[in-house]
Amino acid sequence: MNTEGPLREALQQRRDYQGYPLREAELPSDPLVLFEQWFADAVATGMEEPHAMTLATCSVDFKPSCRVVLLKDVEDGAFVFYTNYESRKGKELLWNPYAALLFYWPPLSRQVRIEGRAEKLEAETSDAYFASRPTGSQVAAVVSPQSAVIDDLEALRERCRQLEARQKPLSRPSYWGGYRIIPYQIEFWQGQPNRLHDRIRYVHQGNALWKRERLAP
């Protein structure tokens, strides 16, 4: 890359990480407990969008892709987000329900990697969430054929204006709703000095049992 000035500086950044060490004896047996502690820590830093997570999916011909979505709930040990079921990610999850999620919280030098299986939420749960969204977000969810190729945004804007002008409550369209990712593996990464980072992986063993193991940095 032909870079100068601030770009070059950014590429040459070398940050020495530091954080409270992950000590096995202090770790909960359930990774969801640790996730909730770490999420609360991330919120407490005041960073923007600590609930933004990267979602990776895989196409039927094994090509991965990823994008950011927002975590909306953690319920019964599963991670919930909402989207268009006919979007690229929706189609990929239909073929292959296995997905990965990633959180990176720079102020804490922490990363959490989650791997699991996606399931659509029950219609009533998606209905309730849809009803709680601001009108503008509801309208956009109804109007946008997410991930389809379009000529420009004007036609969509016009449909939004028309729908909003009707001032009628909108119900959730069948092509929009939530997924839960049910994890089978969660890795917690805590940056440490000299690149000797802590990595603890929890692997689901069935029922409520998780095996905990340390990985080399």
Ligand SMILES: Cc1cc2nc3c(=O)[nH]c(=O)nc-3n(C[C@H](O)[C@H](O)[C@H](O)COP(=O)(O)O)c2cc1C
């Ligand atoms: C901060 C942030 C939050 C986002 N949250 C969502 C979300 O919760 N749901 C969603 O469908 N797209 C969300 N997006 C947009 C997605 O990244 C993506 O553009 C869209 O879902 C289409 O992805 P796809 O074509 O791979 O299906 C968000 C993007 C950003 C940058």
